[in-house]
Amino acid sequence: MQTLMIPEIGHFALIIALLMALVQGIMPLAGAATRRPLWMAYGRPMATGQFLFLAIAYACLTASYMLDDFSVANVANNSNSLLPWYYKASAVWGNHEGSVLLWSLILGAWTFAVSRFSRELPRDMLARVLGVMGLVSVGFLAFVLITSNPFERLLPNVPQDGADLNPLLQDFGLIVHPPMLYMGYVGFSVVFAFAIAALLGGRLDAAWTRWARPWTNIAWAFLTVGIALGSWWAYYELGWGGWWFWDPVENASLLPWLAGTALIHSLAVTEKRGSFKSWTVLLAISTFSLSLMGTFLVRSGVLTSVHAFANDPSRGLFILVLLGITVGLSLLLFALRAPRVSHQVAFSWLSRDALLLINNILLVIMTVTVLLGTVYPLLLDAMDLGKISVGPPYFNALFVPLTVVLCLFMGLGPLARWKRTGGRDLLKRSWLAGLLALIIGALAPLLYRGEWNLQVSLGVLISLWVVLPMVRDLWVKTRHSSGRLAGAKRLSLAYWGMILGHLGVAVTIIGVTVVSNYAIDRNVRMGVGDSVELAGYTFTMTELGSRRGPNFLADFAEIEVRRGDSQRTFAMTPEKRLYLARGMPMTDVALRPGLFRDLYVAMGEDLEDGSWAMRLQYKPFVRWLWLGGLLMAAGGILAVADRRYRRTVTARDPEQGVAAEPREATA
Amino acid sequence: MRAKRKQKLFVILGLVSLAAIAVGLTLYALRSNINLFFSPVQITAGDAPLERQIRAGGMVREGTVERDPESLEVVFTVTDYVEDVEVRYSGILPDLFREGQGVVVVGELQQGGWLRADQVLARHDENYMPPEVAQALEEAGYSPEDYQAKAAEVGKRLEAQNDGARAN
Numbered sequence: 145m146q147t148l149m150i151p152e153i154g155h156f157a158l159i160i161a162l163l164m165a166l167v168q169g170i171m172p173l174a175g176a177a178t179r180r181p182l183w184m185a186y187g188r189p190m191a192t193g194q195f196l197f198l199a200i201a202y203a204c205l206t207a208s209y210m211l212d213d214f215s216v217a218n219v220a221n222n223s224n225s226l227l228p229w230y231y232k233a234s235a236v237w238g239n240h241e242g243s244v245l246l247w248s249l250i251l252g253a254w255t256f257a258v259s260r261f262s263r264e265l266p267r268d269m270l271a272r273v274l275g276v277m278g279l280v281s282v283g284f285l286a287f288v289l290i291t292s293n294p295f296e297r298l299l300p301n302v303p304q305d306g307a308d309l310n311p312l313l314q315d316f317g318l319i320v321h322p323p324m325l326y327m328g329y330v331g332f333s334v335v336f337a338f339a340i341a342a343l344l345g346g347r348l349d350a351a352w353t354r355w356a357r358p359w360t361n362i363a364w365a366f367l368t369v370g371i372a373l374g375s376w377w378a379y380y381e382l383g384w385g386g387w388w389f390w391d392p393v394e395n396a397s398l399l400p401w402l403a404g405t406a407l408i409h410s411l412a413v414t415e416k417r418g419s420f421k422s423w424t425v426l427l428a429i430s431t432f433s434l435s436l437m438g439t440f441l442v443r444s445g446v447l448t449s450v451h452a453f454a455n456d457p458s459r460g461l462f463i464l465v466l467l468g469i470t471v472g473l474s475l476l477l478f479a480l481r482a483p484r485v486s487h488q489v490a491f492s493w494l495s496r497d498a499l500l501l502i503n504n505i506l507l508v509i510m511t512v513t514v515l516l517g518t519v520y521p522l523l524l525d526a527m528d529l530g531k532i533s534v535g536p537p538y539f540n541a542l543f544v545p546l547t548v549v550l551c552l553f554m555g556l557g558p559l560a561r562w563k564r565t566g567g568r569d570l571l572k573r574s575w576l577a578g579l580l581a582l583i584i585g586a587l588a589p590l591l592y593r594g595e596w597n598l599q600v601s602l603g604v605l606i607s608l609w610v611v612l613p614m615v616r617d618l619w620v621k622t623r624h625s626s627g628r629l630a631g632a633k634r635l636s637l638a639y640w641g642m643i644l645g646h647l648g649v650a651v652t653i654i655g656v657t658v659v660s661n662y663a664i665d666r667n668v669r670m671g672v673g674d675s676v677e678l679a680g681y682t683f684t685m686t687e688l689g690s691r692r693g694p695n696f697l698a699d700f701a702e703i704e705v706r707r708g709d710s711q712r713t714f715a716m717t718p719e720k721r722l723y724l725a726r727g728m729p730m731t732d733v734a735l736r737p738g739l740f741r742d743l744y745v746a747m748g749e750d751l752e753d754g755s756w757a758m759r760l761q762y763k764p765f766v767r768w769l770w771l772g773g774l775l776m777a778a779g780g781i782l783a784v785a786d787r788r789y790r791r792t793v794t795a796r797d798p799e800q801g802v803a804a805e806p807r808e809a810t811a
Numbered sequence: 812m813r814a815k816r817k818q819k820l821f822v823i824l825g826l827v828s829l830a831a832i833a834v835g836l837t838l839y840a841l842r843s844n845i846n847l848f849f850s851p852v853q854i855t856a857g858d859a860p861l862e863r864q865i866r867a868g869g870m871v872r873e874g875t876v877e878r879d880p881e882s883l884e885v886v887f888t889v890t891d892y893v894e895d896v897e898v899r900y901s902g903i904l905p906d907l908f909r910e911g912q913g914v915v916v917v918g919e920l921q922q923g924g925w926l927r928a929d930q931v932l933a934r935h936d937e938n939y940m941p942p943e944v945a946q947a948l949e950e951a952g953y954s955p956e957d958y959q960a961k962a963a964e965v966g967k968r969l970e971a972q973n974d975g976a977r978a979n
Contacts, residue, residue, distance in 0.1 A: 383906070493821055505826065509833045516837060531848040531943050533866060535917075538844035542836050667883055667902050720906075727970075729906040748903030757883055757903045 146215045146302065147208065151295040154204025158245075158295075161197035161252070162285040164190050168255075168278030172271035176344070184267055187274035188259045194281065195256035198249045205245060205294050206236050215302040218242060218294045224308035224725050226695040234319040235309045240443060240459075241294035243322060247439070248284045250323075250330045255281065258334055258359070265355060272341030273334075280333050283466045291459045308695065308725030317377030325370030325397060329435040331363020332400060335407065336432035339425045340474060343481045348421050353414040356428070358784040360411060361641075364404045365780035371397050372773030383731030383746045385665065385761045387769060390539040395518040396438035399511055403431040406507035408780070413500050417562055419491065422482040423504070429474045434511070436467045441518075492564035499557045506550045513542045551606040551653070554646060555581075555613050577612035581605050593662065603657025607650035614643055641783030645776050652772025658765035665762075667748065670701075671755035679762035681743065682706045686715075688756070696721040696730075701756060703734070703745055718758075720747040742766050846917060850947035855894040859920050867896060867926055868915040868941050870962050873969060876910060889914060889926075891944050892958045893951070897925040907933040911962075911969040913941040 168190035175183025205218070209232045214220040222239045223232055236242040255277045262270055288294070338356035342348050374397065379387040388394065407427040414424045440463040491497035517534045525531055559565075559573045585605030589597040621639075624631030664679050675684040687702035698719040706713045716734035723730060736743040741764045748757035848866045849859040859865055872895060875888035883902055888895045898916055908914065908931065918928035934941075940962040945955040 384903075490818070493818060501822070502825070505829060509829065513833065513837055517841070520841070531866075531946075532845045533848075534841065535844050535846055535864075538840040541840040541844070542833075545836065546833075669881075669883060731906055751878060753880065759903055 147211060147213050150204050150207050150211075150213065151216050151297065154201045154208075155293070155295040157197040157200040157204065158285065158289060161194050161201065161248075162282065162289060164194040164197065165278050165281040165285055168194060169275055169282050170278075171275075172278070173275035173344075176268040176271040176275070179268075181267065184271035187271050187278075190278065191252075191255045191259040191274055194278075195252040198252040202236075202245060202249045205242060206233055208295075209233065209236055212306070214304070214306050215297050215299060216294075217296045217298045220298055220303045220306045222306065222309050224306040224695065226725075227306075227309060227314070228694070230319060231309060231314050235313070237322050238309055238313045238318055241288070241292045243326075244284065244288050244292050244443065245294050246323065247326055247330060248281065248288060250326050251277070251281050251284060251333060254330055254334055254359075258337075262355065268345060269341055269347075269352070269355075272344050273337045276337035276340045277333060280337070280470070283470070287459075287462050287466065291462050306725075308723065311696070311721070311723040311726070311728050311730040312381060314723075315377065315381055317373065317381060321370060321373040321377055324366055324373055328363050328365075328367025328370050328404075329397075329400065329438065331359065331366055332404060332428075332432045332435050334359040334363065335411075335428045336474075339428035340477065343425060343477050346481060348425065348481075350415055350418045350421070353411045353424060354789075357408070357411050357415060358789050360404070360408055360428075361780040361784045364401070364408055365777040367397070367401050367404060368773050368777040368780065371401060372770045372777075375773075376770045379766070380733050380735055380744075383733055384759065385663075385733075385744050385746075385763065387659070387766065390517070390536045392518050392522075393442050395514050395539075396441045399514055399518070400431050400434040400438060402507050402511040402514065403427060403434050406504045406511070407431050409500050409507075410504050413497055417491070417497055419497060420501070420504075422478075425482065426478060427504075429471075429478060430511075433467070433471045433474070434515075436463070436470060440464060440467050441522075491562075494560065494565045494567055494570060496557060496560040496562050496565070499553050499560050502553050503550065503557065506546060506553070510543060510546050510550075513546070514539065517542075547653070548602065548606055551610050551649070554649070555606075555609040558617055558642065558646070559613050573616065574613050577616055578609065581608035581612055584608055592658075597661055600657055600661050603653055607653045607657075610646055610650040610653075614646060618643065636786055636788075638783045638786040638788075641779045641781070641786070643779070644782055645779030648772045648775030648777075648779060650772070651768050651775055655765045655768030655770075655772060659763055659769070662764045663762065663766075666760050668758055668760060669751060669755050670758045671753075674755070676758075676760060678760050679741075680708055681762070683716075683745070683760055685758075688754075693721065695725060696723045698722070698732070699747065699750065701745075701747055701758070705736070705743065716743065716745045718745045718747045720750075737767065739767055740765060848915075848943050848947075850944045850951075851889060851891045851894040851896045852951040852953070853947055854896050854920065854924070854926075856951070861922065862919050864917065864919055864929075866915055866917050867898075867920075868913065869896070869944050870940065870965070871908070871910050871912060871914050873910040873965060889916065891940075891948055892961050893948065893953060898928050898931075899925060900928040900931055902931075904931055905933045909933070909969065911966040913944070913962075915941060915943075 168187055171183045171186035171190075175181070175186070208216045208219050209223050210229065212219070212223065212225045212232075214223075218239060218241050222242070223235050227235065237246040255274065258277065259270070259274060262273070265273070335356045338352050338359070342352040371394075374394070375387045378389070379385060407424070410420050410424045410427055413420045440460070443459065443463060517538050521532050521534055555577070556570065556574060559570060582605060585601045585608060588604040589595065589600040592600075621635055622628045622631035624634060666676070666678055668676050670676065670685045672685050672688055675682055677683075682705065684704045684706070685701055686704050688699070689702075690697065690699045692698070698721040700717055700719045703716045703718070704713050705716055714736065716736060718734040719732035721730045721732055722728070731746050731748075734745045741762060744759075744761035744763055746759040748759050750756055846864055846866045847859075848868065850867070851869050853859060854867060859867070867889065869889040869891040872888040872890040875886075877886045879885070884899070885901070885904065886897065886899050889898050890896075898918070900916070900918075913934060915932045915934075916926060916928040917930040917932070918926050920926050940955075940959045945959060948955040948958055
C-alpha cells in the first residue's frame with residue numbers, strides 16, 4: 145500500500161530533530177561558558193523535543209514497513225509483502241539507513257533519560273552534558289539526512305513487491321541483537337558527555353564519576369547482552385556451529401566492551417579514592433571513540449560481512465570525519481585540561497587500587513591487541529601494501545594468555561582493601577581458595593573425560609580462582625548475629641553486582657574452555673537409513689523430504705537420535721531452505737540444547753544420489769558462554785540499583801560517603 | 812616522598828615489562844598468522860609460497876566441480892579467466908558456493924600447483940568477480956574490465972539456467 149504522507153512526515157520530523165539537536169548542542173554549552181541560566185535551560189526541553197521527533201520519524205518508517213509501502217526505496221529493498229509482521233518491524237534496522245536511524249533514536253532516548261533522571265545535577269554540569277550529547281546527535285542526524293535518508297521514494301516506478309529481507313536476518317536474533325548492541329554502543333555517549341563536561345568545567349573532582357557510573361554500568365550491561373546475543377545468533381544461524389569468529393565486525397563490538405570494562409573499574413577507583421582521574425577521563429573518551437569506530441567499520445563498507453549492508457564511500461568518509469572530529473577535539477581538550485586537574489593519591493602496591501590499576505592495564509593491552517589485529521589489514525589495504533587477513537590464531541595466541549593473567553589478579557581484587565592490604569592478610573584470605581582451585585583444576589579433566597588436558601585444567605583453575613575467594617569473602621561478610629540471611633541483606637547491592645559480574649566471567653571461561661577442547665564436529669555423508677555415532681549418541685536418518693514455507697522452499701531431513709542404549713529417542717529436523725524472493729539458500733539448524741551439552745545437526749549439501757553431506761556436532765557447555773554474559777550484565781544492572789545512587793545531592797560528597805558507610809567500601 | 816617514588820618506579824617497571832611481553836607476543840602471533848591473498852595469475856606465475864597458509868580467490872570455473880561418490884572430497888577449479896588453479900577440499904561447501912561465482916579459499920599450495928583448502932568462503936558478488944581478483948589482474952598487466960565482463964556473462968547465464976531448473 146502506498147501512503148501519501150507518512151514518509152514525508154518522517155522526513156520532516158527528522159529535520160526538526162536535527163535542528164533541535166543543533167540548538168541543544170549550542171545553547172547550553174554557550175550558556176555554561178557565559179554563565180547564563182536562560183541559555184543553559186535550553187538543554188532539557190530540546191532533549192525532550194528531539195526525542196519526540198525522532199520517535200515520530202522512527203514510527204513513520206516502521207509504519208511504511210508495516211503497510212508495505214514499496215514506494216519507499218528502503219522498504220522496497222528490505223521487505224516483502226510475504227514477510228511476517230514481526231520481521232517487517234525489525235527489518236527497519238536490518239539495513240543501513242534504518243539502523244543508523246535506530247542509532248539516532250537510541251541516542252535521543254539516552255539524552256532524554258539523562259535530562260529526566262539527573263535533576264540533582266548542578267545546572268551547568270547538566271547543561272554541558274546535554275550540550276555534548278546534542279553535538280554528537282547533530283553529527284549522526286546530519287549523517288542520516290545527508291548520506292542515508294531512509295525515507296527516499298522510488299517514484300514514479302513503484303515496484304510491485306519488495307526484494308525481501310536477507311534470509312539470514314529473518315530470525316529472532318535480528319529482533320533482539322541490534323537494539324541491545326546499540327543501547328550499549330550509544331549508552332557510552334553518556335559517560336563520554338560527562339567526561340567532556342567535567343573537562344570543560346575544569347571540575348574534575350570525583351563527583352562526575354558518581355553521576356556517570358550508573359549510566360556506564362547500564363550501557364555496559366546492554367553491550368554485554370548484545371554481544372552475547374550476537375554470538376548465540378551466529379552459532380545457530382550461520383549453520384556451522386561457531387560462536388566467535390574474530391571477525392572484524394565482532395571485534396568492533398568487543399573493543400568498546402573491553403575499554404568499557406576497564407572504564408567501569410577505573411570509575412570505581414575514581415569515585416571511591418579520588419585517584420586515576422585523568423585516566424578515567426581518557427578511558428571514557430576512548431570507549432565512546434571505539435564505539436564510533438565500531439559503527440564506522442560496520443557501516444562504511446570497508447568490511448565485507450553479513451553486517452556490511454552497502455558500499456557507499458561517501459558514507460564511510462562521513463563517519464570517518466565524524467570520528468576524527470570527535471576523537472581529535474576530545475583529545476585536544478584532554479591535553480589542554482587534564483594536567484591542570486591531576487591530583488596524586490598515594491596507595492600501596494598491595495591494595496585494591498593497585499590491583500584495579502593492573503586490571504586496567506591488562507584490559508587496555510587486550511583492547512590494543514584486538515584493535516591492531518582488526519585494523520592492521522585495513523591500514524595495509526588503504527596504503528596499497530597488499531591484501532592480508534589476520535586469522536583467529538593471532539587473536540587466540542594473545543587474548544587467551546592475557547585473560548589468564550587478568551583472572552589471576554581478578555581473584556585477589558575483591559579480597560584486597562583500598563589503599564593498603566597486608567601481604568600476610570591477603571595470603572591468609574586466599575591460600576585455601578588457591579589450593580582448592582589448583583586441586584580441582586588439575587583433576588577436572590581427568591574426572592570429566594578420563595584424560596588430562598592442560599588447557600581445560602588451566603581454564604577450570606582460573607575460573608575457580610576467580611570464584612572461590614569471593615565465596616570465602618561472602619561467607620565471612622554474611623556472618624551476622626541473627627543468621628546468614630540477615631547478613632546477606634546487609635551487604636550492598638553494588639557488592640552483589642560485583643560478585644555476579646565476576647561469576648559471569650568465570651562461567652564464560654568454563655564454557656569457552658570446555659567447548660573449545662571437547663566439542664566434536666563431524667561432516668558425514670548420510671542417506672535414509674544411515675546411522676552415525678557421535679559422543680555416545682546415535683543419529684539415524686529416517687526421512688528426507690521437502691516442504692513449502694510462507695516465503696521459502698525447504699529440503700528437510702528427519703534424524704532420530706538415541707542416547708547410548710536407552711529406549712527413548714527424539715527427532716531432530718534440520719532444513720536447507722531456498723528463499724524465493726532472492727533465490728538465496730539458507731541452512732536451518734536443528735538444535736537440541738541443554739545446560740551441559742548441545743546437539744547440533746545441519747544439512748550441508750545435496751550429494752544428488754539420495755544422500756546429503758550432514759554436519760553433526762556435540763557441543764558441551766556451550767550455553768555457559770552466553771549464560772556468563774547474562775550474569776555479567778545482571779551484575780552491572782544490580783550495581784546500579786545500589787542505594788547510594790538514589791540518595792539526595794547533599795550526601796553525594798565522596799569523602800562523606802566513604803566515611804559514613806565504611807562497609808560500602810567493598811563495592 | 813621516597814615511598815611514592817618507589818611506587819612510581821614499580822608502576823613504570825610493571826608497565827614496561829607488560830608492554831614488552833605484549834609487543835613480543837603480538838609480533839610473534841602476527842608473523843605466523845597473516846594470510847596473504849593470491850589470484851590464479853599470481854599463483855601460476857610462482858608468486859605464492861608453497862605449503863604456507865594463503866588465501867586464494869577467483870571464480871569457480873563452470874563444469875569443474877567434482878564430488879567423490881564415497882566421501883566428502885571435492886575438486887574444483889578456480890579461475891580468473893586468465894589462469895586456472897585446482898582446489899581440493901574435504902567437507903561441506905558453503906550455501907552460496909556456485910559455479911561461475913566468486914569464491915575465496917584458505918589453504919596451502921602444494922607441489923604440482925594445486926591447492927589443499929582448509930576453508931572455502933563464498934559470497935554473492937554483484938560484479939561476479941571478487942575485488943581482490945580484479946586488482947590482481949590489473950597488477951599482472953591485464954585489463955580487469957574484460958575479465959569482469961566475462962565473469963558476469965558466465966555468472967548470469969548459469970544463474971538463468973538455475974532459475975529455469977527451479978521453475979520446472
